[in-house]
Amino acid sequence: MNPIIIPRSEHPISRSMIDEEALKVLYRLHRHGFLSCLVGGSVRDLLLGKVPKDFDVATNAHPHEIHALFKNSRIIGRRFRLVHVFFKGGKVVEVSTFRSHSEFEETLTDDGEILKTDSFGTPQEDALRRDITINGLFYNIADFSIIDYVGGIADLQKKIIRTIGDPDEKFKQDPVRMIRVI
Numbered sequence: 001m002n003p004i005i006i007p008r009s010e011h012p013i014s015r016s017m018i019d020e021e022a023l024k025v026l027y028r029l030h031r032h033g034f035l036s037c038l039v040g041g042s043v044r045d046l047l048l049g050k051v052p053k054d055f056d057v058a059t060n061a062h063p064h065e066i067h068a069l070f071k072n073s074r075i076i077g078r079r080f081r082l083v084h085v086f087f088k089g090g091k092v093v094e095v096s097t098f099r100s101h102s103e104f105e106e107t108l109t110d111d112g113e114i115l116k117t118d119s120f121g122t123p124q125e126d127a128l129r130r131d132i133t134i135n136g137l138f139y140n141i142a143d144f145s146i147i148d149y150v151g152g153i154a155d156l157q158k159k160i161i162r163t164i165g166d167p168d169e170k171f172k173q174d175p176v177r178m179i180r181v182i
Contacts, residue, residue, distance in 0.1 A: 003147045019093075021087045036057060038139040039096075043146065
């Protein structure tokens, strides 16, 4: 599936709308040769002209590479490692590595042990594992484009909420998704 790429000239998101600390994270990753994108609800909110409550970043850098770039960071998580980058005033930017599948799709042994944890993937795989299409959008700091693998832009324009994949399966994996959708 080829993504829809919306160039900067065709969408309303400006860097001035993005939190200063999130921009620092995005640019440092980019300057060190990594793909660096705002993801999820912050992209959706910016497209709607709202102020996001937080800014999450996704990248192809692995957690130890992210941590090495940010002395003010900590690797967290048991099943899937994330990096929290801390700033003055208590602000935190969460950085994740693109994942190939959801934490609810981990492979378990017969004893219930997790067989595979950090399931790194591509931006497309990361978008497909997300809950709803309007949360599956990426803002690429390299060229300020919006990348849409899941039809989120069309759904945002139509004002519909649609799961990525089978809704029965998505809500069975994580019932809290129903509340987040509301």
